[in-house]
Amino acid sequence: MDGSVIPTAVLRNLSDKLYEKRKNAALEVEGIVKALAAAGDHDKITAVINLLTTEFTFSPQANHRKGGLIGLAAATVGLTSEASQHLEQIVPPVLNSFADQDSRVRYYACEALYNIAKVVRGDFIVFFNQIFDALCKLSADSDANVQSAAHLLDRLVKDIVTESDQFSIEEFIPLLRERMNVLNPYVRQFLVGWITVLDSVPDIDMLGFLPDFLDGLFNMLSDSSHEIRQQADSALSEFLQEIKNSPSVDYGRMAEILVQRAASPDEFTRLTAITWIYEFVKLGGDQLVPYYADILGAILPCISDKEEKIRVVARETNEELRAIQVVPAEGFDVGAILSIARRQLSSEWESTRVEALHWISTLLNRHRAEVLNFLNDIFDTLLKALSDPSDEVVLLVLEVHACIAKDPQHFRHLVVFLVHNFQDDNSLLERRGALIIRRLCVLLDAERVYRELSTILEGEADLDFASIMVQALNLILLTSSELAGLRSLLKQSLVNPAGQDLFVSLYASWCHSPMAIISLCLLAQTYQHASSVIQSLVEEDINVKFLVQLDKLVRLLETPIFAYLRLQLLEPGRYIWLLKVLYGLLMLLPQQSAAFKILRTRLKTVPPSSFSGEQMKQTSSGNSYSQILHHMPSGSQVIEDGDVNHDANVHNGINFASRLQQFEHMQRQHRMHSKSSQAQSRNNSTSYSSSKEVQRPEEARRPMPTSEMNKPPSRSSRRGPGQLQV
Numbered sequence: 001m002d003g004s005v006i007p008t009a010v011l012r013n014l015s016d017k018l019y020e021k022r023k024n025a026a027l028e029v030e031g032i033v034k035a036l037a038a039a040g041d042h043d044k045i046t047a048v049i050n051l052l053t054t055e056f057t058f059s060p061q062a063n064h065r066k067g068g069l070i071g072l073a074a075a076t077v078g079l080t081s082e083a084s085q086h087l088e089q090i091v092p093p094v095l096n097s098f099a100d101q102d103s104r105v106r107y108y109a110c111e112a113l114y115n116i117a118k119v120v121r122g123d124f125i126v127f128f129n130q131i132f133d134a135l136c137k138l139s140a141d142s143d144a145n146v147q148s149a150a151h152l153l154d155r156l157v158k159d160i161v162t163e164s165d166q167f168s169i170e171e172f173i174p175l176l177r178e179r180m181n182v183l184n185p186y187v188r189q190f191l192v193g194w195i196t197v198l199d200s201v202p203d204i205d206m207l208g209f210l211p212d213f214l215d216g217l218f219n220m221l222s223d224s225s226h227e228i229r230q231q232a233d234s235a236l237s238e239f240l241q242e243i244k245n246s247p248s249v250d251y252g253r254m255a256e257i258l259v260q261r262a263a264s265p266d267e268f269t270r271l272t273a274i275t276w277i278y279e280f281v282k283l284g285g286d287q288l289v290p291y292y293a294d295i296l297g298a299i300l301p302c303i304s305d306k307e308e309k310i311r312v313v314a315r316e317t318n319e320e321l322r323a324i325q326v327v328p329a330e331g332f333d334v335g336a337i338l339s340i341a342r343r344q345l346s347s348e349w350e351s352t353r354v355e356a357l358h359w360i361s362t363l364l365n366r367h368r369a370e371v372l373n374f375l376n377d378i379f380d381t382l383l384k385a386l387s388d389p390s391d392e393v394v395l396l397v398l399e400v401h402a403c404i405a406k407d408p409q410h411f412r413h414l415v416v417f418l419v420h421n422f423q424d425d426n427s428l429l430e431r432r433g434a435l436i437i438r439r440l441c442v443l444l445d446a447e448r449v450y451r452e453l454s455t456i457l458e459g460e461a462d463l464d465f466a467s468i469m470v471q472a473l474n475l476i477l478l479t480s481s482e483l484a485g486l487r488s489l490l491k492q493s494l495v496n497p498a499g500q501d502l503f504v505s506l507y508a509s510w511c512h513s514p515m516a517i518i519s520l521c522l523l524a525q526t527y528q529h530a531s532s533v534i535q536s537l538v539e540e541d542i543n544v545k546f547l548v549q550l551d552k553l554v555r556l557l558e559t560p561i562f563a564y565l566r567l568q569l570l571e572p573g574r575y576i577w578l579l580k581v582l583y584g585l586l587m588l589l590p591q592q593s594a595a596f597k598i599l600r601t602r603l604k605t606v607p608p609s610s611f612s613g614e615q616m617k618q619t620s621s622g623n624s625y626s627q628i629l630h631h632m633p634s635g636s637q638v639i640e641d642g643d644v645n646h647d648a649n650v651h652n653g654i655n656f657a658s659r660l661q662q663f664e665h666m667q668r669q670h671r672m673h674s675k676s677s678q679a680q681s682r683n684n685s686t687s688y689s690s691s692k693e694v695q696r697p698e699e700a701r702r703p704m705p706t707s708e709m710n711k712p713p714s715r716s717s718r719r720g721p722g723q724l725q726v
Helices: 008-014 019-039 042-057 062-097 103-138 144-163 169-179 185-200 207-220 226-245 251-261 267-283 285-302 308-323 334-344 350-366 368-373 375-387 391-404 408-424 426-444 446-458 463-479 481-491 497-510 514-524 527-536 544-556 560-568 576-588 594-604 624-629 656-684
Strands: none
Touching: 008 019, 008 062, 019 042, 019 062, 042 062, 062 103, 103 144, 103 169, 103 185, 144 185, 169 185, 169 207, 185 207, 185 226, 207 226, 207 251, 207 267, 226 267, 251 267, 251 285, 267 285, 267 308, 285 308, 285 334, 285 350, 308 350, 334 350, 334 368, 334 375, 350 368, 350 375, 350 391, 368 375, 375 391, 375 408, 375 426, 391 408, 391 426, 408 426, 408 446, 408 463, 426 446, 426 463, 426 481, 446 463, 446 481, 446 497, 463 481, 463 497, 463 514, 463 544, 463 656, 481 497, 481 514, 497 514, 497 656, 514 527, 514 544, 514 576, 514 656, 527 576, 527 656, 544 576, 544 594, 576 594
16 A cells, blocks of 8 residues: 555655655655545545554664654644544654654654644644653753754643643643652753743633642752742742632642741742741631641741741741631640640750740640640650750740649649759759749749748758758848748748748758758847757858858848848847847857958947846947846846747747757758768778878767757756857
8 A cells, every 4th residue: 555655765765864855755745645635535644644653653773763753744734634633643653752762863753743733733732741741851851952852842832732722730730740859950940831831821720739739849949950949939939929819729738848848958948938838827717727736847947047037937927826816626736736836845946945935835825724634745845944055945934834833733743843853953953043943933922932842842851952952942032032022021920920830831941951040040030049040050060061151141141131130230139139149150150251250340330238228338349249148137038039028939839949959850860861971982982091081089070869969958958048058
């Protein structure tokens, strides 16, 4: 048949190595097919196409394949309007040639398909996916001429698609989605070009399919080519604008993609993603409620981004998100939000940790019951955050704890853990103890906090820690402005039942530190008892640590907090026990110490006084105290300064004798613990040398008999009023 339809000479020229001969042969084929089409002889046309396909395009000879391609294009031109019924035969062999190993064959395949497309136009759409796939590959061809030919073909196909009403976006999207992950820059340019073109067609709803290829576009934002980044950004900007103007958008699926891209190592990608999230939060409404946790997980790290633009947008997004009022019934997952906030508390960036705490605080205020249901999941993390290196974080954590601790059981849990935290990390107590305690006192009521701490420390087994902790609490009590109310209450311990109850409550744990007890007594103005405490001290109690604490107290006595005490020294006749306490402290200080000189200077300023209207003789400042102490009315005993009573052991419900026993008992425990620790240290030390050890006299180291230590203080064991015990 082929001989009768196409002359042998034409077939020979169609496979010639010279292009001009092949071109002329193709023109012959075009004329033959045109004549057959005019005669309506489609069987012969089919035979011609089959001949060109099998004998030429599938030939192992490159020139045959080139001739077959140009012949198929010529046949299509000859068919003109009737070409559509033969496209199933014509197009596949051409598409198959796009993968030919010979670059010239691939070039002629592009040329052939270009000519075929010009003829059939819209009928061509049925092969669009195969053509698109082939063009996608050719866009990255190694041969520049093939790339150029493919580019021309691509432009024609775009024109055909934009004017066609037969294009199926639903069938095309899966192919596009599959290709979006290709990294080749030429392919990426090709894909972005198609997305832009299709989006410009009014009848094609690319926005509805945006979730299918959005991730691929974001992936291109980090491309090494500036041009590709720019094209991808332009396409994304256009889509974002369409989203703002569209009444119906699938925010959920895209939100998942944006959340992932907000963590991209590429700065431009992060900025674009967080910008989209910001717009979504403003526009998404109820659709985004199930994704709030994921969005928050993307926002919080960006708040600490190294790029200022990203930080600004992230903060704005965070504020927008937190301002939205939703209820759990609407799908708002409190537990998921808390989980994100808890995880971000471990962030290395302070700003992120701060915002995570703001979220926990917000949730507590809005959904307290739901948050408390998840308390076990976040409580330990919140407690550990008290050791955060940032003061701002610690203060915010305390606010969250204070909000949780409105319930009594949570308050107890907080204070217990806080004490244990201080115990496990002594540096935390040194660095942050004052900050934490002071802030808690503001947030949770100072008296409540101090009573709870005292209760816990009273039974603390680690005596060394208990002593350190009490000393720290005592210093905070004496110096912090936040505890001024507590100090005022303690000053009324002898006249106010509430002050008395607080004094007794703190006394139990303050017994761990002699200097803390003395300070407490000075604050409560229980001066006689302070004097008794001083006189109960034994040699082991007066060590370096004690003297350091005493030095601090002496210096504190010169501060405005103890101004009332110094003013009381203007009435030495009324405040005789105060003088006795101060002289007692003076006698415990080394004479060469600065604290000794400070206190002695203060005592020298005490004016002479008289008792019961009896004028005292003018004496020198060095003798004034002894003369004051000898002018007590006979037959009476000063219970506390300013009071005369017949029962020195009980005053306004405070059993001072019992309190003193309590103090002495605690100090015996501390002494025994200290000796035990020293003995163990000596036994464990390999470098111990008895020849170099400075031994104290055996008599001084011998412990007081238990029977003597347990005796309550008797009147005979202490000198009468006005006499110092020696």
